[in-house]
Amino acid sequence: LHTLFTSMRGKRKAKDKVKSGSYSTWQKSKYYVLVGVLVGALFGVNLAGWIDPFSFFYRSMATAVFPAINAGFQGIFDWFYRVNPFHLAAVTEPLYRMLREYFLTLAQPQFFWGTLLGVLLGGIVVLNFFRSRFWCRYICPTGALLGLFGKNPTLQLSVDPDKCNNCMTCVMECQGGADPRSTASWKPSECLYCWNCHSGCPTDAISFNFNVPGRK
Secondary structure, rough: HHHHHHHHOOOOOOHHHHHHHOHHHHHHHHHHHHHHHHHHHHHOOOOOOHHHHHHHHHHHHHHHHHHHHHHHHHHHHHHHHHHHHHOHHHHHHHHHHHHHHHHHOOOOOOOHHHHHHHHHHHHHHHHOOOOOHHHHHHHHHHHHHHHHHOOOOOOOEEEEEEHHHHHHHHHHHHHHHOOOOOOOOOOOHHOOOOOOHHOOOOOOOOEEEEOOOOOO
């Protein structure tokens, strides 16, 4: 979902792409979010249910997005049934019955927190237009937890300095702000292993190899 809306940002100057793809110290904020979630859990506050990406996405879809889609379709088909422009009801009614069988519900579902979850999901999606995968970089506590365990991975990035021409394509293509411009600057805890840096490098200077964690 984040990748889809990030791709809608349109064409940008190379300088802006480099800035957007580069690592920012603000990316440490998700680790503070993780600490807040864990501390809240100790005191019985279920913050994970709100900002864990899997539960948050499912709840948003179930309590906000699907009810909105259901209401929209019901309104459209009701209008065709009442107005019947160009006698299209003969076509829309069979389609409506089929959707009622497999997708739509007769009773409009409503949930107490549905509107708030829908607004939050919409806001998180919009943030991708300001910085690619904003949620993953700055907020996601699950990503922070994975990052803690991924600081010394077995699959590591390697940049051949003899082949690298410093074009910064790898940084512009990076989804996680992992700074893959060199082996020393690469931050594995931020890396999503999308391999965009590897496939986008015009000189084939970037590769991923299995190594013993911690060994230079």
